[in-house]
Amino acid sequence: MASNTNTINSLWGSLLIEELVRNNVIYFVISPGSRSTPLTLAIARHAQTQTTVCFDERAAAFHALGYARATGQPAVLVCTSGTAAANYYPAVIEAATDAVPLIILSADRPPELHQTGANQTIQQRHLYGRHVQWEFELPCPDFQIAPQMPLTTVDQVVYRARRAPGGPVHLNCQFREPLAPTDQTSIADMDGMFERDYLAPLQNWQARSTAYSHYGQSVTVPLAPDITHLAETLNQTQRGLLVVGQLAHKAEQQAVLTLAKQLNWPVFADIQSGLRLNSTLPTIVPYFDQLWLLENYQQWSVETVLQIGGRLISKRFLQWLTHHPPQQHIVIANNPERHDPAHTVSLRLEADLGHLMEPLLPQLHARGVETWVTELVNASQHIHSIVDQVLLSQSAINEPAIARLVSRQLPPGHGLYLANSMPIRDMDMYGAPEGNIKIVGCDRGTSGIEGAIAAAAGFAMGQQTPVTLLVGDLSLLHDLNSLAVLKSLAQPVIVIVINNDGGGIFSFLPVAQCDDVFEPYFGVPHDLTFKTASQMFTLDYYCPQTLADFTQVYTTALDHQCSAVIEVVTDRHKNLALHQTLQQQIVKELQPATIPV
Template sequence: MNQLWGYLIVEELVRNEIDYFVISPGSRSTPLTVAAAQNSQANKIICLDERAAGFHAIGYARATGNPAVLICPSGTAAANYLPAVIEASIDNIPLIILSSDRPPELRQTGANQTINQVNLYGDYPTWQFDLPCPTAEINPNVVLTTIDLAVSRARQAPGGVVHLNCMFREPLAPTDAQVEIPASLVKWHEGRFSIGEAPPTPYTRYADKLTIPTPDEIQSLIETIASTAKGILFVGQLKSPAESQAVIKLAERLNWAVFADVQSGLRLRQDVPNLIHYFDRLLLTDSALELEQIDTIVQIGTKIVSAQWFKWIEKYPPTNYIALADNPDRYDPNHLVSCRIESDITYLCDRLCQQLPQLSPSTWVQKLRSASDRIGITAAKFLKTSKLTEPLIARTISELIPSQHGLWVSNSMPIRDLDMFGVGANAEESQSLSLRVGANRGTSGIEGAIASATGFAVGLQVPVTAIVGDLSSLYDLNSFALLQHNSQPVIVVVINNDGGGIFSFLPIAKSTDLFENYFGTPHGLDFQHAAAMFKLDYYNSLNYEEFIHDYLQAVDDRRSAIIEVTTDRAENLQLHQALNLDIQQKFE
């Protein structure tokens, strides 16, 4: 019965077109692991570290929009998924967890590797269910309908984490015992497909749900837009290229200023009309006076990186702040949103494009574009005259990364530097048109960065460059093991400033008696031996020219690699301050 239920679980997931299984080895999960191993349609990866497995699954789901399946044994194994569960839950990333558990008679008895796994993740899952032990007295159809509901809850907007806690009694390994397949399953079982054939439909098919606003809501939005003299289209994190294309079409129709977060898929492009590339730094200059009386902000997407943006809108709130999102969750840290519309983003943008008249460009938008271009020139000159620095690394990668690659950015300084100083290539080269950028901004933690990048590469099925800090890399050191067997190479650019660089920008840095030991946290380590341990190519770039050479060499080799760059935390703070001052002085 264990074998049968394991087979049904994996087979029904595959029939729902969920075919990526991240497996952490163990005994109690044997029925699930064997079922996945023996299913020719299932793609598998073995991940020894459950925390890394969870973030690998997140990277895959961010790339594909489709959940990966996590399989683990009983005990604390499933508890190690918790950081990834929280990240996925807050950012509406679909995941399906199949944790294995002891049977009820072993719970609260002191039995080995037995903990309370019911509701293990609290309120973070969008749905969770304690699947009973396989037995002939329970109709196996229960398994199929449960899996189909789990898939629906993980996928349907807003999406999120589903946890199925699967209890198994021994024997766990396959046996020669024959189990009669119930008559109700015969037809389903005979529908087994072979490679190259289209899979049969799931046992219970859940129709796709499209969240759309009412015609009155759309009309009210159109009237607000049409009456706007000064408008900003702010684009936060988007989930797919289809959403990015829909937003670009809306931007063409609006002719408003476009502020795009680096996670939007638009920030590093050159074909977005009225894109203000350096809006974050522009807010530090006198040109920002143009933004003091904004009629309307339409925000699409969430998880915005720019802290400067939040400070600005709190000081100069617009008359109308309209938030468009595909989920019911509030994302309004400044408490300024005056209207919120929940809708499928692609659908709503298409509807607005159909009904909105073509708006004319305004002179104030042209002023913003001109100011942004000046900031870009200033930053380029300033950074290229300095030695190899953290902002220059982010900017250089944005210039050199091939368009068919993916880019994963770790939290703290790397994503901020890319958001502030990243640049798209020339439009005629179409360099950045298909570049996907990923980051874990649900909780903005530093854990799981390398593991997430590996999953992102598998999901995109292209090579990925990951920009990661040294503490993130140390925190996720086990995940370098995933690079040995990943189906796509990942180039990990480790920015090693010997500690937590972002803390140098905080007021605590002035407490010199406490700062270095408790916040700067120097470690004195490098990653050359880690590269050797995990059999990865290793580069140590000492200057700007070497970094360009090493990065392009790693790209050409199409092998996973570590490129380590050593920087200085104090110098990095001074450089950011000097660059900001240089930008401000250009506008005085």
């Protein structure tokens, strides 16, 4: 704990930060401000903290979110009073929806200044509504309050953020002036109480390096009868499907792989699972979404769907599930959320996957790969060849080919972050499954387009590896000032921006037929490029004109090992036509195929 604590504010600030560190919470994202001075000084002077300073609170929050996605551990957001904490809101909602741990330390004015018209004072209590796992109003530091109180409060904060399913927590910290330690004001002058007397109850805590209150970990495992019922259902199923949504970490991936090898059912792996781009499973069907382009497959049905993890990106999967619900739709997830938009779920188990496998696997019957499963895998492999033929046989640069090339070129240990709208969809549909990618970051809780650069930067810091971000032009414009973070980031982030001069995804929707309003209200062309912005933030910049150019400049950017912007200029109308051509070719070549039986 820092020794320069000659005011009660700075002492409490040091207690709070020291206890966070003792709980192994060490990454702090700070936005400059005055009221948060006691917190910022304590963080800056602590030998074990890691910090990033981000002047834009919205970007700071997404940066913390990206770090937490990569590590599974909460980052701490620190800001001043007023609207600063309100700018965290989009990322807080994303974290709450996607069960990502996050800790918010917002500084606040003291109670006597509230509702008085005092400057920079708003109602910060309950600021995030139901989107936090827990919140607490920390009183102004006071010698009449035992020093154990801020310590046990921090211990509760950390526990609530980590406790499954995880999510954001809010500690609103009120401070009276003076906010910074001064030579004129010392603890000895305040109420006649010396620091050593006030801290006397913490002698044992000061003598060790562990948290004041230890919270035991809880693991969620269903009751034995539920596990037996699950095993019996899976054993009795003749035609089953394993669907894998978002997985939080490698341990969950390994648990799913172990289960998949036991079941030998076809595996439909979403891009968020980390299995879509690199799995060598003999039963994986990477292009399952494209199979549903064919009428024959749209009529396909199975007895049991076993869905693990979060929601899937594929809209066609949801449509198929709605029109051909299985006899049993089983969902296993580590949170209590329903995630059942088609209302087909017949059994839901809340469980930690790794701990569930131990009692489940011995009860499952071993089975081989059946003919109908092989037919599905072969159909997917046929689509793989068609995608290469259509996308890579031309020199002209195109959006789905960029996703495909990135999935193949990304080196081992290099992270991938996908922005919403078209980038994540193109990678989910057309990414090559033979790459090195195991962990994929994305913000699909609410699928917003803000904060993409900041989140990718946080992801890079959490993984401690370089990261490639695939992002659209509007999304980059939303978060343009986060390019400032990249130039001083310890890990490089390569930003591949698909610039199709507007909202490309809307071209795929029925509203595109409304010629009188589409461009100004949905397409929203901006006529901007990103060269000068890259130069302003002193980032390397590339603008390839062909697919061969892209391959070369992307390789160069990877070799340089510094943050860069690669701008890929495309045409929205041509992009729509290419997607349609590709899908028509898939239907044409696979149409004679019958439904696997």
